[in-house]
Amino acid sequence: MSVIHDLFFDYTLRNIALGSMLLGIVSGVLGSYAVLRRQGLLGDTLSHAALPGIVLAFILTGSRTSIVLLFGAGIAGWIGTLILLRTVKNTKLSEDTMLGVVLSTFYGLGILLLTWVQGQNNANQAGLDRYLFGQAASIIASDVVTFFVLGVAALIVVFLLYKEFKLLSFDPEFAYSIGFPVKYLDILLTSLIVVAVMIGLQTVGVVLMAAMVIGPGTAARQWTDRMGVMLLLAGFFGAAAGVTGAVLSVQASRLPTGPMIILALTAIVLVSIFFAPNRGILPDAIRRRRQREAIRRTGVPMGLPEVPQ
Amino acid sequence: MTSGAVILLTGVLCAVACALLGTFLILRKMAMMTDAISHAILPGLVFGYWVANGNNVVLGALGATLAALVTISLVEALQNSGRVQGGEAMGIVFPAMFALGTVLVTRFFSDVHLDTDSILYGNIEFSSFDRFVLGGRDLGPQSLWIMGTLVVINVLFLALFYKELKLSTFDAGLAATLGFAPALVHYLLMTVLSITTVGAFTAVGAILVVALVIVPAATAYLLTERLVEMIAYSAMIGALSAVTGYWLAIWIDGSVSGAIVTMSGVFFFLALLFSPLEGLVARMRRNELNRQRFALDMLLMHLSTHERTATESTESSIGHISAALHWPPDDTTKTVQRAIDRDLVVRYGPNVVLTSRGREKVKTLLDR
Numbered sequence: 171m172s173v174i175h176d177l178f179f180d181y182t183l184r185n186i187a188l189g190s191m192l193l194g195i196v197s198g199v200l201g202s203y204a205v206l207r208r209q210g211l212l213g214d215t216l217s218h219a220a221l222p223g224i225v226l227a228f229i230l231t232g233s234r235t236s237i238v239l240l241f242g243a244g245i246a247g248w249i250g251t252l253i254l255l256r257t258v259k260n261t262k263l264s265e266d267t268m269l270g271v272v273l274s275t276f277y278g279l280g281i282l283l284l285t286w287v288q289g290q291n292n293a294n295q296a297g298l299d300r301y302l303f304g305q306a307a308s309i310i311a312s313d314v315v316t317f318f319v320l321g322v323a324a325l326i327v328v329f330l331l332y333k334e335f336k337l338l339s340f341d342p343e344f345a346y347s348i349g350f351p352v353k354y355l356d357i358l359l360t361s362l363i364v365v366a367v368m369i370g371l372q373t374v375g376v377v378l379m380a381a382m383v384i385g386p387g388t389a390a391r392q393w394t395d396r397m398g399v400m401l402l403l404a405g406f407f408g409a410a411a412g413v414t415g416a417v418l419s420v421q422a423s424r425l426p427t428g429p430m431i432i433l434a435l436t437a438i439v440l441v442s443i444f445f446a447p448n449r450g451i452l453p454d455a456i457r458r459r460r461q462r463e464a465i466r467r468t469g470v471p472m473g474l475p476e477v478p479q
Numbered sequence: 480m481t482s483g484a485v486i487l488l489t490g491v492l493c494a495v496a497c498a499l500l501g502t503f504l505i506l507r508k509m510a511m512m513t514d515a516i517s518h519a520i521l522p523g524l525v526f527g528y529w530v531a532n533g534n535n536v537v538l539g540a541l542g543a544t545l546a547a548l549v550t551i552s553l554v555e556a557l558q559n560s561g562r563v564q565g566g567e568a569m570g571i572v573f574p575a576m577f578a579l580g581t582v583l584v585t586r587f588f589s590d591v592h593l594d595t596d597s598i599l600y601g602n603i604e605f606s607s608f609d610r611f612v613l614g615g616r617d618l619g620p621q622s623l624w625i626m627g628t629l630v631v632i633n634v635l636f637l638a639l640f641y642k643e644l645k646l647s648t649f650d651a652g653l654a655a656t657l658g659f660a661p662a663l664v665h666y667l668l669m670t671v672l673s674i675t676t677v678g679a680f681t682a683v684g685a686i687l688v689v690a691l692v693i694v695p696a697a698t699a700y701l702l703t704e705r706l707v708e709m710i711a712y713s714a715m716i717g718a719l720s721a722v723t724g725y726w727l728a729i730w731i732d733g734s735v736s737g738a739i740v741t742m743s744g745v746f747f748f749l750a751l752l753f754s755p756l757e758g759l760v761a762r763m764r765r766n767e768l769n770r771q772r773f774a775l776d777m778l779l780m781h782l783s784t785h786e787r788t789a790t791e792s793t794e795s796s797i798g799h800i801s802a803a804l805h806w807p808p809d810d811t812t813k814t815v816q817r818a819i820d821r822d823l824v825v826r827y828g829p830n831v832v833l834t835s836r837g838r839e840k841v842k843t844l845l846d847r
Binding site for chain 2: 205208209210211213214257260261262263264266267268269270271273274275276277278279280281282283284285286289377378379380381382383384385388392422425426428429430432433436439443449451
């Protein structure tokens with residue numbers, strides 16, 4: 171039971187677990203929209219696009235505090251999003267192509283800037299590269315507060331615009347026809363995912379952020395057909411993966427936190443895909459089998475009256 | 480060969496090898512598969528190194544290729560299960576593989592020489608130091624051999640399967656009907672992509688592979704609509720990015736991979752703005768010409784409607800045209816001037832009157 175004790179009273183573990191939990195909730199809820207809108211790799215592109223923003227924020231301000239760097243990350247991610255949305259709409263390039271273009275060019279620029287800063291013999295730059303792979307162990311209490319404020323702000327927007335975002339996700343044409351500002355809602359929703367990415371960079375890093383955005387929503391989608399339930403479940407799954415990963419990584423020494431969170435999340439996704447009552451692969455197979463049996467025995471599918479001889 | 484020349488040549492060869500495949504990946508809307516593969520090969524690489532008990536390129540590459548194929552199969556199995564859509568399947572599989580790889584490295588194989596930084600942004604800078612030694616003889620830099628082989632493999636692949644690739648890319652249904660087995664072509668392409676990613680990855684890092692596969696091909700797609708030209712352009716743009724990127728890196732003393740990717744981004748951006756086909760400037764010009772043509776037609780139709788009616792003298796005055804067509808006065812004068820230049824109308828004081836050519840034009844408009 172010392173784990174549970176540590177979870178509440180050990181300073182490091184508490185911060186890591188809290189930070190990871192907040193990340194899980196926010197990216198789970200916001201990522202659900204990405205799942206519903208079939209933007210499976212949006213999180214991947216946004217997190218990569220954030221890198222030059224982090225380095226530029228450092229170059230311009232000389233500060234290394236999370237809030238400044240995350241702000242830069244947010245702006246760069248946001249610019250990447252705008253380029254993505256505009257080019258997909260206005261050129262023949264597909265979304266898939268533009269995701270790749272924005273992802274790799276922004277990231278390449280970020281690496282170039284990062285190596286340039288490192289070559290400037292500026293001692294203060296050390297630690298910038300923790301955003302590449304994430305370094306949950308570096309989360310301190312003030313970071314948790316930053317995450318909390320950012321996350322709560324994003325969730326409040328989701329709460330206030332629940333109806334609008336729901337319509338945008340399922341029937342954007344209808345939303346447009348009844349006068350919703352679809353273009354701005356689209357930009358706003360994607361910007362909120364940028365907020366989730368900002369929180370995730372320090373915890374799980376650029377590469378693993380893709381799963382953090384898409385995983386909880388995908389898992390939640392298997393259990394329910396109701397949007398509200400899906401958002402809550404996704405937040406819960408994200409939080410569960412965050413805390414589990416944090417605890418596992420601290421329990422067994424030399425296990426990195428970010429990857430452990432993602433592996434925990436992957437386990438949740440796999441369990442959901444296989445065992446969720448309605449959509450799960452296993453229950454589905456059992457149902458089909460029963461159905462075949464019924465047809466073989468009676469000549470009609472289950473629930474239908476038998477054919478009179 | 481100087482180390483600079485080796486880096487440059489490695490970059491150019493890598494760009495060409497990647498661009499050849501990139502064209503088809505973009506046309507098939509599978510660009511992000513490169514990204515997924517380039518990260519997902521990590522556990523395979525670790526496993527290969529572990530089996531070889533050291534930094535063994537061949538076993539590492541074998542393990543990585545295996546991991547790539549596993550990734551592709553997993554993604555497709557998830558998609559085919561009907562529970563998860565295209566991009567999502569990738570977004571779940573490759574981070575899981577990468578996470579697994581990272582955990583393996585830090586927990587079990589920390590003695591294996593594998594630096595996660597160099598996986599992401601490579602060490603093309605050191606490409607002249609890794610030599611290819613066979614039977615005690617130094618045959619030159621390893622990276623050149625790897626990239627050269629990849630170029631040969633990809634050129635052969637395209638030469639042998641060009642027809643099949645082209646048909647199955649543009650019309651998979653027809654390809655299947657004609658007996659071309661599009662599924663087989665797909666798996667061949669995925670295998671070649673895996674081999675290219677793995678090979679290029681050990682030489683130049685994941686991010687450069689992803690960028691060189693996607694960005695030059697996307698740039699070429701903005702410039703042409705012919706497949707052969709697109710392949711040629713993307714290879715050239717890739718090579719150009721490698722050369723200019725190398726100079727940029729030298730100049731500001733930064734990462735060569737990062738600089739090459741940045742330059743490919745610059746070329747993409749230029750094409751996005753100035754491509755005669757799809758560029759922003761060309762499109763704005765096209766829109767402006769359309770607007771002008773439409774305004775001209777409107778003017779002629781308006782004059783024709785009121786010609787020889789009681790109200791003709793008021794309807795054909797410039798001030799009234801502005802009001803009737805809801806045009807700002809400036810636009811009206813410009814449009815009228817264009818009509819006069821084309822000999823479609825003439826001016827009588829404040830009024831505008833159709834010429835015989837103008838009437839002809841109205842007739843063709845009405846006939847359309």
